[in-house]
Amino acid sequence: MTQTIDGASAGPVTTLDDEHLGQIASVTVPQYARHDNPCGIVHFGVGGFHRAHQAMYVDRLLAATPSPPWSICGVGVLPGDARMRDALVPQDGLYTLTLKHPDGVVETSVVGSIVDYLFAPDDPEKVIETMAAPTTRIVSLTVTEGGYNISSSTGEFDLSAPDVAADLTPNAIPRTTFGLITEALRRRRARGVASFTVMSCDNIPGNGHMARRVFTAFAGAADPELAEWMELHTAFPNSMVDRITPATPNGLADEVAARTGIADRWPVVAEPFTQWVLEDEFSAGRPAFEAVGVQMVAEVAPYELMKLRLLNAGHQALCYFGHLLGHRLVDEAARDPLLEKLLRTYMQDEGRPTLAAVPGVDLDDYIDTLLERFANPAIGDTIARLCAESSDRIPQWLVPVIVERLDDGGSVACSAAVVAAWTRYAEGVDEQGAPIEIVDQRRDLLMPLAQASRTDPRAFVGVTDLFGDLADRADFMEPYTWALRSLRENGAHDTLVALLGDS
Numbered sequence: 001m002t003q004t005i006d007g008a009s010a011g012p013v014t015t016l017d018d019e020h021l022g023q024i025a026s027v028t029v030p031q032y033a034r035h036d037n038p039c040g041i042v043h044f045g046v047g048g049f050h051r052a053h054q055a056m057y058v059d060r061l062l063a064a065t066p067s068p069p070w071s072i073c074g075v076g077v078l079p080g081d082a083r084m085r086d087a088l089v090p091q092d093g094l095y096t097l098t099l100k101h102p103d104g105v106v107e108t109s110v111v112g113s114i115v116d117y118l119f120a121p122d123d124p125e126k127v128i129e130t131m132a133a134p135t136t137r138i139v140s141l142t143v144t145e146g147g148y149n150i151s152s153s154t155g156e157f158d159l160s161a162p163d164v165a166a167d168l169t170p171n172a173i174p175r176t177t178f179g180l181i182t183e184a185l186r187r188r189r190a191r192g193v194a195s196f197t198v199m200s201c202d203n204i205p206g207n208g209h210m211a212r213r214v215f216t217a218f219a220g221a222a223d224p225e226l227a228e229w230m231e232l233h234t235a236f237p238n239s240m241v242d243r244i245t246p247a248t249p250n251g252l253a254d255e256v257a258a259r260t261g262i263a264d265r266w267p268v269v270a271e272p273f274t275q276w277v278l279e280d281e282f283s284a285g286r287p288a289f290e291a292v293g294v295q296m297v298a299e300v301a302p303y304e305l306m307k308l309r310l311l312n313a314g315h316q317a318l319c320y321f322g323h324l325l326g327h328r329l330v331d332e333a334a335r336d337p338l339l340e341k342l343l344r345t346y347m348q349d350e351g352r353p354t355l356a357a358v359p360g361v362d363l364d365d366y367i368d369t370l371l372e373r374f375a376n377p378a379i380g381d382t383i384a385r386l387c388a389e390s391s392d393r394i395p396q397w398l399v400p401v402i403v404e405r406l407d408d409g410g411s412v413a414c415s416a417a418v419v420a421a422w423t424r425y426a427e428g429v430d431e432q433g434a435p436i437e438i439v440d441q442r443r444d445l446l447m448p449l450a451q452a453s454r455t456d457p458r459a460f461v462g463v464t465d466l467f468g469d470l471a472d473r474a475d476f477m478e479p480y481t482w483a484l485r486s487l488r489e490n491g492a493h494d495t496l497v498a499l500l501g502d503s
Contacts, residue, residue, distance in 0.1 A: 012261060013257050013261055013262070013263045014261055014262055014263065015263055016091045016094050016095070016096070016110065016262050016263060016264050016265075017090065017091050017092045017094060018034070018035075018092040018094070021094065021110070021112075024110065024260075024261070024262060026259075026260045026261050026262070027096070027108045027109050027110060027260050027262070028109040028110065029109070029110040029112070030059065030062070030063065030094075030110065030111075030112030030113075031063065032062045032063055032112070034071065034092075034093075034112050034115050035115055036069070037069030037071070037135075038069065038133060038135040038136075039069070039071050039072060039073035039115060039116060039130070039135070039136065040069050040070040040071065040135060040136065040137045040138065040287070041058065041070055041071070041072045041073070041136070041137070041138045041139075041140060042072070042073045042074075042075060042127075042130055042131050042136055042138070042139045042140070042196075043055075043072050043073070043074050043075065043114075043139075043140045043141070043142070044075045044076075044077060044139070044140070044141050044142075044143055044177050044181075045076075045141055045142040045143040045144070045147070046074035046075070046076065046081075046084050046088070046114065046117065046142075047084070047142060048245045048246070048247060048248060048268050048269075048270075049142055049241075049243070049245045050074075050142045050201070051095060051097065051111065051114070051268045052097055052243055052245040052268050052269075052270035052274075053201070053241055053243050053245070053270075053274060053276065054072075054140060054142075054201055054241070054276070055072055055111055055113045055114055056097060056111055056113075056274070057276060057289065057292050057293065057294060058070055058071065058072055058113040058287070059111045059112055059113040060292040060293070061113075061287050061288065061289070061291065061292045062112070062113055064291060064292060065288060065291065069135070070137075070287040071113055071114070071115045072093075072113050072114045072115065072116075073114075073115065073116040073117070073118060073130055073136075074088065074093070074114050074116070074117040074118070075117075075118050075119075075120055075127055075180075076117070076118070076119045076120060077120045077121075077175070077176065077177050077180070079121070081119060082119055082121075083266075084117065084266070085117055085119040085122075086265075087265040087266035088114065088117040088265075088266070089117055090265070091264070091265060092115070093112070093114035093115050093116060093117055094110055094111070094112055094114075095110070095111055095114075095264055095266060095267060095268060096108055096109070096110055096111070096256050096260070096262055096264045096267045096268070097109055097110075097111050097267075097268050097269075097270065098252070098256060098267060098268065098269045098270075099269075099270055099271065099272045100269060100270075100271065100272075100376070100378035100379055101272055101376075101378060102372070102375075102376045102377065102378060104378065106259070106378075107272075108256060108259065108260050108262075110262070116130075118130065120175065120180060121175065124173055124174055124175065124180060125173075127180055128174070128180055128183050128184045128187065129184075129187075131180070131181065131184030131185075131196065132184045132187040132188055132191070132193070134188075134193050134194075136196050137196055137197065137282075137283075137284040137285050137286070138196055138197045138199050138282070138284075138286065139181055139184075139196050139197070139198050139199070140198075140199040140200070140201055141177070141198070141199070141200045141201060141202060141211065142201045142202055143177060143202060144202060144389070144392070145202060145203060145204055145389070145392035145393065145396060146389060146392045146441060147177070147202070148202075148204070148210055148211070148214050149161055149164060149176075149178070149214060150214070152442070152465045152466075153465060155465065156217070157213065157214045157217035157218065159217070159218075159221055163175060163176045164176055164178060164179075164218065167179030167218075167222075168218075168221055168222055178214065178215060178218040179218070181198065181215060182215060182218055182219045182222060182226070184196075185219070185226065185229075185230060185234065186219075186223060186226050189226060189229050194233070194283060194284045195229075195230065195233040195234040195235075195283045195284065196234075196283060196284055197234070197235045197236070197237065197281075197282045197283045197284060197286070198211050198212075198215060198234060198235070198236050199211075199236075199237055199239065199278075200236070200238075200239065201239055201241050203241070203307075203308065203312055203396070203397075204396060205304060205305070205308060205396060205400070206238055206301070206304075207238055207239060207304075208236040208237045208238035208239065208279065208281075209236065209238065211236045212231075212234075212236035215230065215234075215236075216230050216231060233283060234283055235281045235282050235283040236281075237278060237279040237280070237281040237282065237300075238278075238279045238300040238301070238304065239276065239277065239278045239279065239300060239304075240275070240276070240277040240278075240300050240303045240304040240306075240307050241275070241276050242273070242274065242275040242276070242307050242311065243270050243271060243273060243274040243275070244270065244271045244273070244373060244374075244376075244379060244381060245268065245269070245270040245271075246269065246270075246379055246380060246381035246382060246385060247382070247385055248266060248267060248268060248269065249269065249380050252267050252269055253265070253266075253267055269379065269380070270379075271373055271376055271379055273369070273373055274293075275295070275307075276289075276293070276294045276295065277294075277295040277297055277300050277303040277304070278294055278295065278296055278297070278300065279296075279297060279298065279299065279300050280296045280297065280298065297359075302355070302356050302357065302358045302359065303358055303361070305354070305355055305356070306355055306358050306361065306363070306366065308396065308397050309351045309354060309355065309397065309398075309400070309401050310347050310351050310352070310355075310366065310367065310370060311370055312393065312396075312397040313346070313351055313397040313398045313401060314343050314346065314347055314351070314370060314374070315330075315374075315386045316386070316390070316393060316394060316397060316398055316418055316422070317342055317343055317346045317398075317414065317415075317418045318330065318333050318334060318339055318342075318343060318374065318383075318386065319333070319383050319386035319387045320387060320418065320421035320422045320424070320425040321333075321339060321342065321417075321418070321421045321492050321496065322336070322339060322383050323383050323384075323387060323425060323430070323436070324421060324424065324425065324430060324431055324487070324491075324492035325338075325339070325492050325493060327339075327383055328382060328383050328384070329380065329381065329382060329383065330374060330379070330381040330382065330383060330386065331374065331375050331376055331377045331379065331380075331381070333374075333383060334371065334374035334375040335375050338493065338496045338497070338500065339496075340371065340375075341496075341500050342414060342417075342496060342499075342500060343370075343371060343374070344367065344371065345414055345500060346414040346415065346418070347367045347370070348367065349411065349414070350401060350405055350410070350411070350412060350413075350414050350415050351401055352367070353405065353408070353410060354400070354401050354404045354405065384437070384439070387425065387439070388439040388440065389439065389440055389441065390422055390426070390440055391440050391441065391442040391446060391466060392441075394419065394422060394466065395465075395466045395467070398415055398418060398419070399466070399467060399468065399470070401415055402415045402416070402419075402470065402476060403468065403470075406473060406475050406476060411479075412475070412476060412479060413479045413499060414499070416476055416479035416480040416483055417479065417480075417483035417495070417496075417499055419461065419467075419480055420480050420481075420483035420484040420487055421483070421487065421492070423450050423453055423460045423461070423484055424450070424484065424487045424488065424492075425438075425450075426438060426440075426443075426446050426447055426449075426450035426460070427447065427450045427451050428447050428450075431491050431492065445463070446460070446463075449462075449463065453484065454488070457477065457480070457481045457484060457485075458471045458477070461476075461477075461480065483495060483499065486498060
């Protein structure tokens, strides 16, 4: 059901769960039998993005072709995932998804594809046996860029991380994603059950390759024969996922209740645009994803690089300058003429030249669409969300662009300025002297280095596991040092004016 944001209330508030689902008439609700079959998909990392994206596609699939069963069992591993357990379990996995269009139109529906949720610390054995069951065909992941346990010093899977080391202790009860999934695969192998597919849906270049690398590394440390079996029998398809999904804003639950009459403990809001490009490589069968809009391809890399280097890197170009200019919402920043020009210049002149042809995509149209999506005022996405965990993001999304451009003799003026804006932001104080809350797992390292760069411009970008050898490359350091000095002496506005040639 489509309504405007100020639409009338749908009536008395209705509890969202299986018992009351049939009483909801204000929005579209699942009409398929949700609990008739075991789950075919187990998903680690049930957050807003998963619920707005993969779970939404599976909901569409179940509505269109309810057999065979492909419903989802969500799994939480981290202590913070107890909040999702407490929201979803009383609601039998049901939740509302609200899509907000730029013109003010709002679409809300109830999504039913998550039919169970397990909090691993409560019962790790149940999580393992659910994955070990022959009915589970896919184990999928949205565990964030930092969830793959790559050592910042070696670039390899970190076997010394405390939780990982504990899981590798003989007869340990697994408590990490790696331990749980690998133990399930060990049991399947021992029982003669085919491997499930491990399907990463995280924003990492070659996310399937990364998943294969880390899970086989863990398995190799625990059981080398199992690792060899996984190399032969476990598929790890690459994917590209895209839908802007901000953290659930305060007041969304009240808004949904007022508009639809549904009481949802943890609703999700997202933009209307959605895309999923997925390599067609599966160990034990897959849903007919293509029937519900997923692009099934032989090679996802061109689509993946397009998204990472234009959308994700574009968000990084927007957020640090945006914060320093005083913006706190993404759409406000994206409508700032200076920032809009920075984004378009970066995308067209620096990001795009590093991309190969993308089948079926007009990159001019894609860039125009990105700028429209960023400027959607209905989403309420925050600059703070985009600025968080920069040390996971910049090295994955922007540094490869800089390196390729430099190697090809191209300009990196905008990219270098974005790194300089991150450096200035990471000092933790804005242009008015107010504190900036730095949310980054490496903040204790990066904030002192950002401050030290006032006297040593190489201090921040000299962290080699983040920037490689950029601090030793004059063709990067020249535009970076100029932008950093200008940000401190002239401020973000005048720096952008000078960078972009605006008056």
